[in-house]
Amino acid sequence: MSLTRRGFLASAGSGLLVAAAPAFAKKANAAEIYTLPSLDYSHSALEPVIGAETMELHHGKHAAGYARNLNKLIPGTSLEGQSLEDIIKTAAADRGTYQTVLNNAGQHWNHTEFWKMLVPGGTGVPGSLQKKIESDFGSFEEFREQLVNVSSKQFGSGWGWLAIDNSGKLVVLSTPNGENPLVHDMVPLLGIDVWEHAYYVDYRNRRKEYVAAVVDSIVNWEYVNARLANA
Numbered sequence: 001m002s003l004t005r006r007g008f009l010a011s012a013g014s015g016l017l018v019a020a021a022p023a024f025a026k027k028a029n030a031a032e033i034y035t036l037p038s039l040d041y042s043h044s045a046l047e048p049v050i051g052a053e054t055m056e057l058h059h060g061k062h063a064a065g066y067a068r069n070l071n072k073l074i075p076g077t078s079l080e081g082q083s084l085e086d087i088i089k090t091a092a093a094d095r096g097t098y099q100t101v102l103n104n105a106g107q108h109w110n111h112t113e114f115w116k117m118l119v120p121g122g123t124g125v126p127g128s129l130q131k132k133i134e135s136d137f138g139s140f141e142e143f144r145e146q147l148v149n150v151s152s153k154q155f156g157s158g159w160g161w162l163a164i165d166n167s168g169k170l171v172v173l174s175t176p177n178g179e180n181p182l183v184h185d186m187v188p189l190l191g192i193d194v195w196e197h198a199y200y201v202d203y204r205n206r207r208k209e210y211v212a213a214v215v216d217s218i219v220n221w222e223y224v225n226a227r228l229a230n231a
């Protein structure tokens with residue numbers, strides 16, 4: 001039996017074959033460490049802000065790919081056993097060694113949280129979050145303007161964020177590729193995916209329109225507030 005054939009059969013999930021081919025058993029088990037989270041809503045539930053086709057591709061293909069890549073990158077390294085947050089911070093501090101890990105660990109964290117930061121129809125902004133935003137930005141409108149502008153102007157692929165910095169102040173920032181505020185010693189509260197895979201099917205090149213629609217219509221501010229309370 002060729003290696004390719006054995007690999008295919010082992011990855012096909014047969015317990016008998018995995019037991020008979022221990023070299024592949026580790027990979028089969030390791031593949032279960034990072035998993036694609038299921039959504040709390042259907043692929044079409046965020047329409048018309050985000051279409052079902054986008055969600056099917058974004059959640060089912062792109063996000064799934066980051067988890068799959070991570071399962072190949074982490075096992076057997078010194079990062080194995082660390083929390084995902086610690087893996088991101090460690091990788092960011094040694095990009096020469098871990099740039100690919102940073103890309104995929106960041107994207108797995110970002111997407112896992114992104115699905116929870118959204119909810120069909122959005123929620124109201126809880127009073128405690130509203131007060132904190134008004135205190136740190138002057139007004140909710142000013143914060144909203146900064147978030148939409150900074151997110152939509154991120155050059156190339158990346159994310160726009162509301163985060164809390166290490167002095168306890170709310171800040172808006174954007175990050176490239178799979179990075180997130182954890183890399184900058186901040187706690188991410190809300191992330192807006194501005195990779196083209198997040199909006200191009202629905203909005204083509206109108207990124208700012210997509211960001212504004214997300215911020216105005218489908219943010220789970222109650223979840224953002226809970227993240228603030230735990231920060």
Ligand SMILES: [Fe+2]
Pocket residue numbers: 058062111193195197198
């Ligand atoms: Fe994405």
